Amino acid sequence: MPFASSSSRPRFLRREADSDEESETSSSGGEDDLEEDFPEEAQVEEDAAVEVAPGKRKKPPPITISLKRVCKVCKQSGHEAGFRGATYIDCPRKPCFLCKTPGHTTMFCPHRVAMEHGVIPAPARNTKTPLDYIFMRQLKAKTPKIKPVYVIPDQVDCGLIRFHSRRVTCLEFHPTKSNILLSGDKFLKLGSKKVMISSSRFSLGNDAMAYTSSSDGTVSCTDMETGIGTLLLDLNPDGWNARIWDARRLGTESCLASLAHGRVVNSAYFSPLTGNKILTTSQDNRIRVWDSIFGNLEHPSREIVHSHDFNRHLTPFRAEWDPKDPSESLVVIGRYISENYDGVALHPIDFIDTSTGKLVAEVMDTDVTTISPVNKLHPQDHILASGSSRTLLIWKARQEDWEAKKQPEKRPKQFIFRRSEKKSNGKFDSDSGGDSDDSSNGKKRKAKKCQGKHKKLVW
DNA sequence: ATGACATGATCCC
DNA sequence: TGGGATCCCTGTCA
Numbered sequence: 109m110p111f112a113s114s115s116s117r118p119r120f121l122r123r124e125a126d127s128d129e130e131s132e133t134s135s136s137g138g139e140d141d142l143e144e145d146f147p148e149e150a151q152v153e154e155d156a157a158v159e160v161a162p163g164k165r166k167k168p169p170p171i172t173i174s175l176k177r178v179c180k181v182c183k184q185s186g187h188e189a190g191f192r193g194a195t196y197i198d199c200p201r202k203p204c205f206l207c208k209t210p211g212h213t214t215m216f217c218p219h220r221v222a223m224e225h226g227v228i229p230a231p232a233r234n235t236k237t238p239l240d241y242i243f244m245r246q247l248k249a250k251t252p253k254i255k256p257v258y259v260i261p262d263q264v265d266c267g268l269i270r271f272h273s274r275r276v277t278c279l280e281f282h283p284t285k286s287n288i289l290l291s292g293d294k295f296l297k298l299g300s301k302k303v304m305i306s307s308s309r310f311s312l313g314n315d316a317m318a319y320t321s322s323s324d325g326t327v328s329c330t331d332m333e334t335g336i337g338t339l340l341l342d343l344n345p346d347g348w349n350a351r352i353w354d355a356r357r358l359g360t361e362s363c364l365a366s367l368a369h370g371r372v373v374n375s376a377y378f379s380p381l382t383g384n385k386i387l388t389t390s391q392d393n394r395i396r397v398w399d400s401i402f403g404n405l406e407h408p409s410r411e412i413v414h415s416h417d418f419n420r421h422l423t424p425f426r427a428e429w430d431p432k433d434p435s436e437s438l439v440v441i442g443r444y445i446s447e448n449y450d451g452v453a454l455h456p457i458d459f460i461d462t463s464t465g466k467l468v469a470e471v472m473d474t475d476v477t478t479i480s481p482v483n484k485l486h487p488q489d490h491i492l493a494s495g496s497s498r499t500l501l502i503w504k505a506r507q508e509d510w511e512a513k514k515q516p517e518k519r520p521k522q523f524i525f526r527r528s529e530k531k532s533n534g535k536f537d538s539d540s541g542g543d544s545d546d547s548s549n550g551k552k553r554k555a556k557k558c559q560g561k562h563k564k565l566v567w
Numbered sequence: 568a569t570g571a572c573a574t575g576a577t578c579c580c
Numbered sequence: 581t582g583g584g585a586t587c588c589c590t591g592t593c594a
Contacts, residue, residue, distance in 0.1 A: 571593090
């Protein structure tokens with residue numbers, strides 16, 4: 109068993125000075141059921157003898173110091189959660205980390221085995237409203253009858269830019285100048301304030317100007333030529349307030365629709381071409397698509413289980429449309445949970461067809477073991493920009509490959525860029541390397557093996 | 568190699 | 581209801 113060789117790992121020291129029913133000194137296999145799965149688990153228990161003072165009636169209960177490994181999640185013994193090599197072992201007492209359903213672990217979650225299982229089909233819609241009539245006549249008539257195909261490149265190159273001093277929070281490509289990328293980090297200085305940049309956009313009228321909004325309630329405009337920023341709006345001049353503003357100055361009763369989510373919504377985007385769809389990313393590990401903003405918005409048309417949990421140390425995940433997809437179905441989003449790729453724990457960037465829920469491509473780099481919560485696809489070119497911690501990643505498709513490509517693959521493509529081997533497209537064996545690697549730092553140690561020169565990209 | 572720490576939604580009393 | 585405790589796959593630096 110993989111746990112056997114970890115005698116040097118830190119042990120949890122538990123001190124017990126309580127009643128008999130909670131004392132584990134007398135347990136001889138009567139722990140819990142999970143203990144039987146780990147018979148070789150070391151259990152060291154020491155009883156500290158307590159002197160009974162003469163004249164005292166009651167003998168104080170013995171102090172029991174139990175030295176045994178416990179699960180870091182549920183603090184129970186008999187199992188351990190955490191990385192075993194590059195494979196993460198869930199705590200079996202907790203619900204599935206992916207779909208949040210109890211009864212199974214992430215390893216055996218049906219949504220992990222086949223992602224399309226997580227798709228919930230659209231419910232029957234009410235198509236009797238006048239808005240639906242207008243939608244059918246004016247908007248849907250322009251949409252093609254046959255779904256146009258999106259293009260998934262066969263090969264990609266990756267370039268790394270280490271520029272930011274804090275984690276990347278937003279990315280935006282220039283609308284007309286294809287080689288300009290705007291990126292913001294957690295503590296980008298705006299004026300004299302250090303604030304968290306929540307969103308950024310280029311100006312439509314003047315493409316040398318970029319607008320940024322920040323979590324402190326300010327909106328600023330920055331001249332890209334001079335780098336000079338101007339504060340345009342400050343919604344919190346007197347300090348921080350827990351306040352929602354409606355830019356149209358309308359009351360809450362004039363809300364057009366309310367899209368129900370199980371948890372906090374990280375992002376909501378209209379589809380880039382027609383604006384008929386809404387894509388939302390929620391912290392309940394679901395990506396939702398509302399197919400028609402004029403239809404029944406009580407339920408999403410699609411609900412896709414995807415790992416993008418909230419973590420206070422990570423920028424919130426946001427699923428983003430592919431602006432080049434004429435069918436408005438392809439989205440990109442980073443993945444939280446890792447997969448064991450040839451002994452390296454990697455967090456891929458997923459391309460999901462929301463019309464089917466299928467994972468059509470996953471992008472990762474053996475040098476990038478960090479999570480990539482921020483992703484932006486280029487409006488014209490086959491380029492993906494990712495923010496992974498403080499590093500900017502630029503994934504670029506090889507021109508000759510994607511131009512020859514006509515049909516999307518049935519199986520998800522994997523773009524694994526290995527520096528030591530220059531390039532690899534093949535699927536690694538998920539089981540190889542993981543079980544044989546007992547080190548808790550296996551994923552980092554393996555990743556170092558693949559270090560090499562990064563390819564310089566000109567784009 | 569290891570520990571400290573940053574810091575936000577949620578749980579629970 | 582509110583505030584403190586808690587926290588499952590982090591990432592970086594000292």
